[in-house]
Amino acid sequence: MDYATKKLAEEKVFKDPVHRYIHVRDQVIWDLIGTREFQRLRRIKQLGTTYLVFHGAEHSRFSHSLGVYEIVRRMVDDIFIDMPEWDESERLVVLCAALLHDLGHGPFSHSFEHVFDLDHEEFTRAIILGDTEVNHVLTRVSPEFPQKVSDVIAKTYENKQVVSMISSQIDADRMDYLQRDAYFTGVSYGHFDMERILRVMRPKEEQVVIKSSGMHAVEDYIMSRYQMYWQVYFHPVSRSAEVILTKILHRAKDLSQGNYQFKQDPTHFMAFFQNNIELEDYIALDENILLTYFQMWMQESDPILSDLSRRFINRKLFKYIEFDPANEYEKLSDLKELFYQAGIDPKYYLVHDSISDLPYDFYRPGEEEERVPIQLLMPNGKTRELSRCSEIVEAISGKRRSDHKLYFPEEVLLQDGTQKTLKKQILKVLRG
Template sequence: MNHQFERLERTKVFRDPIYGYINVDYKIIARLIDTYEFQRLRRIRQLSGVSMVFQTAEHSRFTHSLGAYELANLCVKGIEGLKESLTEYEQLVFLISALLHDVGHGPYSHAFEHVMQVSHEEMTVRLIVGNTEINQVLKEIPGMAKDVASVIAHEGKYPLIEALTSSQLDVDRMDYLSRDAYFTGACYGNIDFRRIIRSLLVLDGKLYLRASGVNSVESYIMARYHMYWQVYYHPVARAYELLLQSIYKRVYDLTTNNLNINASVSALINVIKDSNDLDSYVLLDDSYVNGMIKQLTSVDDEILKDLALSFEKRHLYKYKELVTEADEIYLNEIKKVIPSKYLPYYYIETKVSQRAYLHVEEDKYDINDIKIITQQHEIISLEEYSPIIRGLISSATKTSIRVFYKEIPCQK
């Protein structure tokens, strides 16, 4: 065996409530887990503001990333034809891509992305190919950093690996649904991932699902749909994240206008000025932001101070669903009394949509298209085979428009 693919003398394990054990056989995987950038994920919550509603949702991006890696491991061992379709190098590309897929997440994740206008996938690629400990480990295997980055960026070099890493049916989604359901206590996300893996097979370099596994995938798709509306889009969780988003935005606005904040936020300001500043970026985690907000409760800027105090005391935005004309009239009256300088931070209109299943055109290959192999060896799309999926495509697209608002300090 090539020394670059050395295995550990004894399998390293992490105890895990979802899989029992997470198994690490390759030395390179163990070394990647020990890098500074990956260990940083211990200090970033997986679900951000959701823990304000589901108080046991304290799990981290670290545990989810290990879980996605373990599912990739189970896929290599359990999906018929996968191991034979990938060289050992390509198997490692898959395992490492699953492990590192979230390494670029910022503190409190999606609120951070919205203000900084840079996706966590893009930051993940930068951390993989940039001057980081992760890159130092990966570059010992020629081409590995570039190939893992190509999977994260969906460049199409490894379509089979991309399908298993980031599609409608992938190791990322299967882990976060199972893990988030476990830690929130919500029953919606419980899925039979072992049955799904057992039902998948690879033929001619493409991923297929046996007809016998359709019920498990239908359940998985419904679970994801319900988890979004019952957990991820919960209005109180959204209110918490939007409050944090407003704090980020106010810091961003003050910084870009060269106004002094009177608080130690240098790493955040460095990233605001240059998102390629990886040394500053990896300093940002939930602990950093919590400490920063505590400092912001005593700054001179009244907007930033009020937002920080509201975050600390859990004085969240009020919200109203925009459904009728009366709702719109009511919200316009609220908007009128908020002074213009407060408006971008104290009145936020949001629109979220979720489709249960993404329809894919038949005449083109797409990693999101789940193909079924029937008992008669016919290959057809999942939506053609399953009346449940056809029903979801036609009816289960839901949109919610909410307005979040808060009183200005002088009104309290």
């Protein structure tokens, strides 16, 4: 029997809190789930440091990846089947791309990427195309199949309809993580009527579109995404933990490039510190290893590395204040000088952190991070861009919201002892 069409003797199911059951009948999918590279995602949290704010947010990239696969499986097996605009020969490639789309995430994901200037999508494609168990499974379908899956994830696949199912402004990736993250954080913001959205999805030549009768369900989805970003993903306390995490790695890297002798050599990090990363180095690293090193680094003789590690492990996070970089740049410069005078290194203990989000965007051809807009399928068979029909979506279209904060160790500035007067002066400047 052809491996690409081979079915399991009996359907396998994963019990899931979001989708109830995740169904696997294809031998290829089952074999991919069993690879070491996919199993590694069990050891990567979906929400990074957010568990330090929402204690239930311990779920993994593994469960999210299964969820994205299940949504796409429902699209191709339940919704699009027998529709003339859907090419059944694309079924396996889109299922594999859905399952593997987050394969290259590193420990604590985006924070880790920022420190070492990495791109998880590049590593996803490297795992798919490299000498890995995942590649060996995909190659059994056909020699060119790994490249097809990689192209879908890279958004260069010739069938844009397939790409839009996994990467667009209303895709299976977003539909899973919004619901899954809302469930595990215990908030209500991320809930929307996915069943309704799936029922009104239709495959078109360039992308998946939504029947106009489902517009209000899409409005709800977009507002859910907006609320989740500002109430959960960009939570200032979680950002404080990310700041400390990144500063731990920066400090360890700085020390490794000098004459410092670690009590425990950072063996697992050396390839990253030296910017000489092999694929195996990346695959071997997960959050368990990072946390183990942080535990050990609490005992290091370097006071900064020791203190930052202790803060992260024991959740002794930095405080924060609002910051306006356009009007307060001089204030930040003054604060850095005062920190130096007080013997507190501002590189590690005074951090400007900024985030921004664009909840929905219309078509801006040629621009960086060009976004394909959501199209509504009208009763006459033509399509219209969502914001032209929805006043709610029109009100937020193309509007980027940003937030800036300064993070610092308030309790250090409140301590009695040396530099007490100077520390009081710093607090006065911080508090305006």
